[in-house]
Amino acid sequence: MQVRLSAFVRKEMLHILRDPRTLLVVLVIPVVLILLFGFTVSTDVNNISVAVCAPVRSDAVRESVDRLSFSPLFKCTGYIDRAEIDRTLRTGKASAVVVFDDDYTNSGLFQILVDGADVNTARTAQAYLQSVLSGETSRQSLFEVNQVYNPQLRSSYNFVPGIMGMIFLLICAMMTSISIVKEKETGTMEVLLVSPVKPVYIIISKMLPYLLLSSLNLVTILLLARYVLDVPLSGGVWSIVGFSVLYLLLALALGLLVSNIAGSQIVALLISAMVMIMPVIFFSGLLFPTYNMPWALRWISYVVPARWYIDAMRKLMIQGVAFRGVLLEFGILLGETLLLLAAATKKFNDRLE
Amino acid sequence: MKAIEAYQLTKSYGSVQALKGVGFDVDRGEIFGLIGPDGAGKTSLFRILTTLILPDGGGASVDGLDIVKDYRTLRSRVGYMPGRFSLYPDLSVEENINFFANLFGVTLEENYDLVAPIYRQIEPFRKRRAGKLSGGMKQKLALCCALIHKPDVLFLDEPTTGVDAVSCVEFWEMLARLAEGGISMLVSTPYMDEAARCGRIALINEGEILQICPPPDHLEDYFIDLMQHHGQSH
Numbered sequence: 145m146q147v148r149l150s151a152f153v154r155k156e157m158l159h160i161l162r163d164p165r166t167l168l169v170v171l172v173i174p175v176v177l178i179l180l181f182g183f184t185v186s187t188d189v190n191n192i193s194v195a196v197c198a199p200v201r202s203d204a205v206r207e208s209v210d211r212l213s214f215s216p217l218f219k220c221t222g223y224i225d226r227a228e229i230d231r232t233l234r235t236g237k238a239s240a241v242v243v244f245d246d247d248y249t250n251s252g253l254f255q256i257l258v259d260g261a262d263v264n265t266a267r268t269a270q271a272y273l274q275s276v277l278s279g280e281t282s283r284q285s286l287f288e289v290n291q292v293y294n295p296q297l298r299s300s301y302n303f304v305p306g307i308m309g310m311i312f313l314l315i316c317a318m319m320t321s322i323s324i325v326k327e328k329e330t331g332t333m334e335v336l337l338v339s340p341v342k343p344v345y346i347i348i349s350k351m352l353p354y355l356l357l358s359s360l361n362l363v364t365i366l367l368l369a370r371y372v373l374d375v376p377l378s379g380g381v382w383s384i385v386g387f388s389v390l391y392l393l394l395a396l397a398l399g400l401l402v403s404n405i406a407g408s409q410i411v412a413l414l415i416s417a418m419v420m421i422m423p424v425i426f427f428s429g430l431l432f433p434t435y436n437m438p439w440a441l442r443w444i445s446y447v448v449p450a451r452w453y454i455d456a457m458r459k460l461m462i463q464g465v466a467f468r469g470v471l472l473e474f475g476i477l478l479g480e481t482l483l484l485l486a487a488a489t490k491k492f493n494d495r496l497e
Numbered sequence: 498m499k500a501i502e503a504y505q506l507t508k509s510y511g512s513v514q515a516l517k518g519v520g521f522d523v524d525r526g527e528i529f530g531l532i533g534p535d536g537a538g539k540t541s542l543f544r545i546l547t548t549l550i551l552p553d554g555g556g557a558s559v560d561g562l563d564i565v566k567d568y569r570t571l572r573s574r575v576g577y578m579p580g581r582f583s584l585y586p587d588l589s590v591e592e593n594i595n596f597f598a599n600l601f602g603v604t605l606e607e608n609y610d611l612v613a614p615i616y617r618q619i620e621p622f623r624k625r626r627a628g629k630l631s632g633g634m635k636q637k638l639a640l641c642c643a644l645i646h647k648p649d650v651l652f653l654d655e656p657t658t659g660v661d662a663v664s665c666v667e668f669w670e671m672l673a674r675l676a677e678g679g680i681s682m683l684v685s686t687p688y689m690d691e692a693a694r695c696g697r698i699a700l701i702n703e704g705e706i707l708q709i710c711p712p713p714d715h716l717e718d719y720f721i722d723l724m725q726h727h728g729q730s731h
Contacts, residue, residue: 151599155588162587331583335642338547339600340573496549 148341152349159323160353170319174311174361175368181303182373192269195221195238197229204249208277212242217272233259240269242277252278304369305457306430308388309450311365313424315358316395317402318416320350324403325412334496343494351396358392369461378464387460387470390477391453397484398449404491424450452476498561500525500650500681501546505555508541508704515541517704518555523650523683528676530695530712531685532720538704539685540580543654546683547577560649573601576648578639580655586628590619590638593627594645601646611678612641615671633664640671644680651675653684657691669694689717702727 160167194212198205201223213220221238232238239262245253256273258266324346327333336346362385369375377384402419406412425431427445434445445451456473459465467474501523508516515538523529531539544550546559548568557564562571584593594616598605609616619637622630627638636656643651653672657665669691676682676696684695692698692712700707700720707723 148599148602151596155585155592155596158588158592159585330586331579331581332585334544334549334579335577335583335597336600337549338572338575338577339597340569340602341600495551496544497551 149345149349152341152345153352156323156349156353160357170315170357171360171364174307174365177307177311178304178365178368178373181307182368190217191219192217192240192265192272193221193238194218194269194273195224195229195232195241196244197224197226197241198244198248199226200244200246200248202249205244208244208248208254211276212273215272215276217276229257233257239265240273242273301373301375301462302430302458304365304373304375305454305461306424306428308362308365308457309391309428309430309454310421310424311361312358312388312392313395313398313420313450314416315361316354316392317399317420318413319357320354320396320399321402321406321412321416322409323354324350324400325406325409329408337494337496343492344489347400347489347492351400354399355392355396358395359389362388362392375461376464377461379460379466379469383467383470384457384460386467387453387456387474387477390474390481391449394449394477394481394484397481397488400488401484401491404488404493423448427451428454430454449477449480498525499523500527501529501557501559501683503542503546503555503557506542506545506552506557507554508538508545508550508552515704516545516552519701519704519706520555521699521706521709523681524696525681526676526679527696528672528682528684528694530692530698531683531701532687532689532692532698532716533685533701534687536703537701539701540654542701543577543579543652543683543685547575547652548572573646574649576643576646576651578643578651578653578656580658582635582639584627584635584639584642587626589624589626590630591623593638594641597642598645603646605645608645608647611647612644614674615641615644618667632660633668636660636664636668637671640668644675649681651680651682653682655685655687657686657688665691689720692716 196209196212198209209220212218221232224232224241226243229241229243232241236259239259241257243255243257245251245255248254254277256270258270260266327336366377366381366384370377398420399416402412402415406415423444427434427441427448428450429445430450434442434451437445452473456470456477459470459473460467463469499522501521503522504520506516506519507514519538519542521529531542533539541550545552546557546564548564548571551565559571560574562574564571585596588596594605594612598608605612605616615637619630619634619641622634627635630638640653640656643653657668660668672682672684673694686692693716695712697709698712698716699709700723702724705727707727713719
């Protein structure tokens with residue numbers, strides 16, 4: 145049986161190598177995504193335009209305004225009158241206005257007006273302004289905010305685990321399901337079945353090459369994350385790799401299940417997109433925090449494997465917890481993997497119907 | 498022991514009855530032709546006999562093995578060439594043959610003598626991708642792959658559809674040689690002129706076998722008469 149399995153795996157490898165365009169896409173897309181999200185797409189806000197309204201320009205006010213203009217986060221557009229505040233915000237000349245109290249030197253009171261039309265920027269601008277303005281007059285500041293684990297609040301830290309969660313699902317689940325369904329579609333499955341080969345060999349031989357390919361992706365992603373995006377990976381590389389391999393197996397099992405349901409490559413592709421990509425985007429906590437969701441959606445998110453994977457990756461890569469800190473996530477993923485594998489192999493038909 | 502024994506096979510897909518109680522048997526070393534128009538139930542019959550689908554009723558044994566109970570053992574004893582080209586177009590001729598040999602735990606060298614008459618014709622193109630072969634070459638390659646493990650019974654579902662006339666003649670000559678070597682064959686074809694090359698033929702229409710006989714002269718007229726007669730009696 146050894147011979148048969150290796151022949152099968154060799155055949156699958158040939159299929160992949162003979163389709164260089166797909167291979168290229170599979171190998172390059174993760175790199176592009178990581179770099180794209182790491183550098184260009186970010187929720188970090190820089191160069192917020194700020195106008196200042198200060199009827200009394202005391203030394204304390206001047207000092208604060210200097211502080212603002214030196215910060216790379218802000219761009220001071222100049223002093224305006226109280227009457228101009230509304231117009232300045234409306235016309236978009238500034239996205240925030242700081243109004244200093246007449247007795248700012250003693251009271252330390254100031255007001256921040258932000259343009260709420262762009263919620264993201266507004267929230268960030270408010271937080272930044274608050275910290276810059278009250279940070280300097282520390283005598284009045286009642287509390288100090290410290291961002292632990294990600295002191296610069298860089299969004300690339302957040303995206304790397306998310307992209308990993310998505311890419312591995314895409315490659316392992318989608319590519320395996322398509323490659324199995326293709327054999328059904330072209331009729332080669334008929335010939336494979338009328339042979340002494342056990343279905344489990346067909347399954348394993350489909351999984352191995354894609355497991356290998358995604359392991360390669362895992363390596364490139366981790367290297368890029370560590371050396372280009374400076375993600376700390378402080379939980380230990382082996383924990384990250386071990387956890388990721390489990391997730392890869394889960395994705396493969398999912399792909400197998402899809403291939404049992406789908407009758408054509410197009411259907412396999414659609415199911416993959418609907419069942420895998422959408423939930424990762426909406427329910428994994430990648431973009432929207434899951435704890436804010438209505439309970440029904442929150443329950444869905446508990447089932448989405450990517451949610452647990454991304455959670456664990458954040459802990460391992462950014463917070464730097466040891467492996468025992470993600471045991472819960474590991475356990476859940478392991479359970480889901482076994483469940484999916486059992487379902488997929490049970491459903492795998494060794495006849496045509 | 499007969500090569501194939503089938504009795505009262507029935508199969509339905511929803512409300513469509515593909516097979517309505519089909520029975521026949523095939524002797525050892527015989528080429529048995531299954532002649533009938535598209536949609537007659539030929540492919541369903543092939544799939545049942547090659548253990549790919551289960552019959553709703555009736556039963557069959559191939560090479561003395563029950564097609565339902567002993568399907569695992571049976572799968573290593575038969576060769577099957579489906580109706581459409583079912584090899585890997587992105588693999589070369591050689592790679593396809595070696596893969597199917599490996600599937601059955603044999604090598605091309607081991608069984609070279611059996612496939613040699615066919616393989617020699619495609620050997621010059623052994624590095625060429627299967628998808629780039631001509632229709633006739635594809636069929637020869639598929640036959641090679643179906644034969645590589647020395648099957649006792651060979652199932653060929655419309656092996657000459659879409660193949661040029663010269664290649665067809667060659668192909669049937671090969672089948673005759675294989676039958677002389679003791680391989681039993683069930684071959685289906687929609688072409689009447691090919692029936693003459695079979696030992697016996699079964700005329701099949703709308704899931705029923707109309708007649709089993711040695712190939713008569715003027716088969717076409719005979720078949721049409723038979724179909725009309727059958728239609729009247731219903």
